[in-house]
Amino acid sequence: MKNLLSMEHLTNEEILHILERARAFENGEGSQLARSYNVANLFFEPSTRTKTSFEMAEHRIGCTVIPFDAGFSSALKGETMYDTVKTLEMIGLDAVVIRAKEDEYYNELLEGINCAVINAGDGAGQHPSQSLLDLYTIQKEFGTFENLKITIVGDISHSRVAKSNAAALTKLGANVRFLCPEEWAGQFEAHHSWDELIHDSDVIMLLRIQHERHSVSKSFSKESYHEQYGLTVEREAQMKDGAIIMHPAPVNRDVEIADELVECERSRIFQQVRNGVFARMAILETILKGRE
Amino acid sequence: MKNLLSMEHLTNEEILHILERARAFENGEGSQLARSYNVANLFFEPSTRTKTSFEMAEHRIGCTVIPFDAGFSSALKGETMYDTVKTLEMIGLDAVVIRAKEDEYYNELLEGINCAVINAGDGAGQHPSQSLLDLYTIQKEFGTFENLKITIVGDISHSRVAKSNAAALTKLGANVRFLCPEEWAGQFEAHHSWDELIHDSDVIMLLRIQHERHSVSKSFSKESYHEQYGLTVEREAQMKDGAIIMHPAPVNRDVEIADELVECERSRIFQQVRNGVFARMAILETILKGRE
Amino acid sequence: MKNLLSMEHLTNEEILHILERARAFENGEGSQLARSYNVANLFFEPSTRTKTSFEMAEHRIGCTVIPFDAGFSSALKGETMYDTVKTLEMIGLDAVVIRAKEDEYYNELLEGINCAVINAGDGAGQHPSQSLLDLYTIQKEFGTFENLKITIVGDISHSRVAKSNAAALTKLGANVRFLCPEEWAGQFEAHHSWDELIHDSDVIMLLRIQHERHSVSKSFSKESYHEQYGLTVEREAQMKDGAIIMHPAPVNRDVEIADELVECERSRIFQQVRNGVFARMAILETILKGRE
Incomplete structure (x- = not known):
């Protein structure tokens, strides 16, 4: 594994290795790296948790983080992604973590770039580090993925x-179902x-309504979305014993999920954030x- | 003291303890902390000196600062302050320093949050770290607060x-007076x-005219404010021996204070900045x- | 050398000393500094490579970098450059690296400021650290500057x-020529x-068309600029043996230089970026x- 671009490139063995190392880190093991590496985080879209989570992970495995302010960079001067990353490589960066608006922006970086590229989200494409922390959260809970019923909503x-998780979970033996308005399928x-x-799901995985990308829907107000597709208090009461609730956050309270459920016993929403550091x-x- | 939210929550003993530790740091003493802590600075409003001062203070007591770009964060996606801070806690932050537009934003954080919260300014509310550095500056100068005549202008x-300082100084025995246009009282x-x-003040504490919040005044130009309420060269000449001038900065030169007085002998304006690192x-x- | 403001202030001896130390760093030598210093980078204009290059250089010589977000600072509140830098000095910064829109902004800082000032670009003025890395790149290639024919284009x-390099190269014995549309001379x-x-140049140094400052030209489209003044594949074929191509980047591909030449054998464009860290x-x- 030289880069992390898309969950589709990972074998089950690679996935399970990463989850094993995440668990080792959670148990207090140290990094196996031979030296300190230089890393930069290039976030061309807003993010709190992903960027901060990577910063913390980098710090904890002994990397030096070289600040890069994407909102204020030469990309504004029309520089290509290739030239930006090649420049950072020549400056001495060993790895770059990138979030960008363009689907599969990383295709530009497959040739001629020698520093590692970690995709932290590409447009409406993939978000593999989120997927790996979700997998880690599920594995911690159930020990296995085989035959788990996982419902992805939104x-x-x-x-x-959704895309990263559906592909990976299916490959690992889970049974993935989707719930959403017709127009979002x-x-x-x-x-x-x-x-x-609602009755047989082991995991209910809620997705964020992305105000940034489109309004909730022409056909839905926030209230009617919550009523039809949100996880209400009534629905949570019908979930089976041991079933859990997940959400990649940030949460729109009372839209995807009732405000009072965000930190309920079944919810792993803030645990996911914690697990994210170990996964990264x-x-x-x-x-x-x-x-090396 | 688990958080620092408002000067009103502090006893005189707590204030004097902080001033004593500030003095110890200025004298070259090291930190008494048992380990390195992870801290983030969440500044939702522009600031040079407060943010940079905290960054330096954090560095000097051995903290790791995890960068957080408030202008580019999930708050833009409508995330609540509670969810943002809870997320940072789960990522592993031990303390967050926050400046925000909303008065008493921290009320949201009193329950359910386990990381420390340090208020670096809330709307038109309090600015306790500025207040503590002001108190430290006054204590260094006069050794005591008892019966000092302190004039706050602006x-x-x-x-x-003004609010943070007036409350604290009065509690510590000083005699606080205000000078301002009627409409700003x-x-x-x-x-x-x-x-x-002008003749009997020990401390003249000038406040910044906050262009960001409102124009100088409907009734005042900058020039007429300077003439009526500014510290002019003529007025400085009437101050008593040993009296000092303070200003939280940034200074509007020739508005609150005559340009040539900013670094005059009585001025402690840049000393306040220096003291701020020790106070923080x-x-x-x-x-x-x-x-711990 | 207490500051670095403009190439015009440097003697040949000072320039050659810096190039010698750059070479020592490239050869793996460590820093000769007695202690760790606190540095801040104040970039009031967008930049990827210069800011990141300074950050890396600061890290490599053991400095502590205190973050400063110029796009979000008190300069927005109308603070003068003097007051901003004086404040950073009082906070404990030993050096500030500044890029600003105003020509010779540093004139404000010549008196009363005790921390070091390093000019990372002033308006349409100078860019001395870029110039020094260009000189280092040329010196590595040719061993000397004497009688080199250097063509600056754009x-x-x-x-x-252009200004920084023309002055320095001439002083060091090179023969500098310019190529540009009449209106840009x-x-x-x-x-x-x-x-x-094209036939006798040892170095062809292309300048960036600065979309930020003005449109390519009223009289030129990008295509016609490339045709008349760009380095095309045909022109590169006429360059003499051993001649090299330089560009401060970011490159506008197919404007200043043909896309396929950016990483051709003669090109030192990405090497310049690498050399920049050693020069800084x-x-x-x-x-x-x-x-000290």
Whole structure:
């Protein structure tokens, strides 16, 4: 593993190795890297948790983080992604973590770039580090992925998380179902009612309504979305024993999920954030070690 | 002391402890913290000196500063302050330093948050770290607060500094007077002329005219403000021996104070900046130690 | 050398000393500084490579970098450059690296400021650290500057790089020629055709068309600029053996230079970026050591 671009490039073995290293880090093990590496985080879209989570992970495995202010960079002068990353490589960066608006922006970086590239989200494409922390959260809970019933709810067609997770979970043996309004199903076959899904789901994975990308919907107000597709207090009461709630956050309270459920017993929403640091330490370590 | 939210929450003993630790730091003493802590600075409003001062203080007491770009964060996606801070806590932050537009934003953070919260300015509310550095500056100069005549000049009603300082100084035994145009007195009883105040003030504490919050005044140009309420060269000449001039900065030269007085012998304006690093080291140490 | 403001202030000895230290750093030598220094980078204009290059250089010579977000600072509140820098000095900064829109902004800082000032670009003025890395790149290639034929191409009159380099190279014995449209020659005497220059140039130094400062030209489209003044594949074929191509970047591909030449054998464009870190380590070390 020389880069992390898309979940589709990862074998089950690679995924399970990263989860194992995440667990080792959570148990207090140190990094296996031979030296300190220089890393920069290039976030061309707003983010709190992903960027800060990577910063913390980098710090914890002994990397030096060289600040890069994407909102104020030469990209504003029309520089290509290739030239920006090549420049950072020549400055001495060993790895760059990138979030960008363009789907598969990393295709530009496959040739001629020698520093490691970690995709922290590409447009409406993939978000593999989020996917790996989600997998880690599920594995911690259930020990396995085999035959788990996992329901992904929301704007499937625009969600990086949905696409990354659906591919990976299926490959690992889980049974993935989708719930969303007709117009948001995209290429996927989706359910349109909670009735068939709420009772037997092991994991309910809510997606964020992305105000940035489009308004909730022409056909839905926030209130009517919550009523039809949100996880209400009534629906949570119908979930089976041991089932958990996940959300990549930031949460729109009372839209995707009722305000009072965000920190309820079933919710792993803030645990996911905590797990994210361990997953990202594992990602960075695996990639940097693979280049030693 | 688990957090620093408002000067009103501090006892005189807590204030004097912080000033004592600030003095120890200025004298070259090291931090008494048992380990390195992770800190983030969340500045949702522009600031040079406060943010940079905290960054330096954090560095000097051995903290790791995890960068957080408030102008580019999930707050833009409508995330609540609670969710932002809870997220940072789960990522592993031990303390967050926050400046925000909303008065008493920290009320949201009193329950459910386990990391330390340090208020670096809330709307038109309080600015306790500025207040503590002002107190430290006065204590260094006079050794005591008892019976000092302290004149605060400017937009009292909108000033975080005025409110924090007036409360604390009065509690510590000083005699605080206000000077401002009628419309800026707010809840306070104010003088409207320098005549009764210029000769016997030990400290003249000028406030910044806050262009960001409102124009100087409908009734005043910058020139006429300077003439009526500014510290002119003529007025400085009437100050008593040993009296000092303070200003939280940034200074509007020739508005609050004549350009040539900014670095005059009586001025402690840049000394305040220097003292601020020691005061903030003391604040951070006291709060983090109180949680060990 | 207490500051680095403009190439015009440097003697040949000072320049050659910096190049020698850059080479030592490239060869793996460590810094000669007695302690760790605190440095801030104040970039009031967008930049990737210069800011990141300074950050890396500061890190490599053991400095502590205190973050400063110029786009979000008190300068927005109308603070003068003097007051901003004086404040940073009082906070404990030993050196500040500044890029600003105003020509010779540093004149304000010549009196009363005790921390070191390193000019990272002033308006349409100078860009001395870029110039020093260019000189280092040329020296590495040719061993000397004497009698080298160096052709600078582009918007001479608005280019910080052109001005800094022309002055320094001439002083060091090189023969500098300019090529540009009539309207961009400014105070310089320029050629208007490649014909007299392409065959005997040792160095072709292309300048960036600065979209930020003005549109390409009223009289030129990007295509016609490329045709008349750009380095095309045909022109590169006429360059003499051993001649090299330089560009301060970011490159406008197919405007100043044909896309396929950016990483051709003659090109030193990305090598310049790499050399920039060594040159900046040398600059910082020389200035901080000069103050010990």
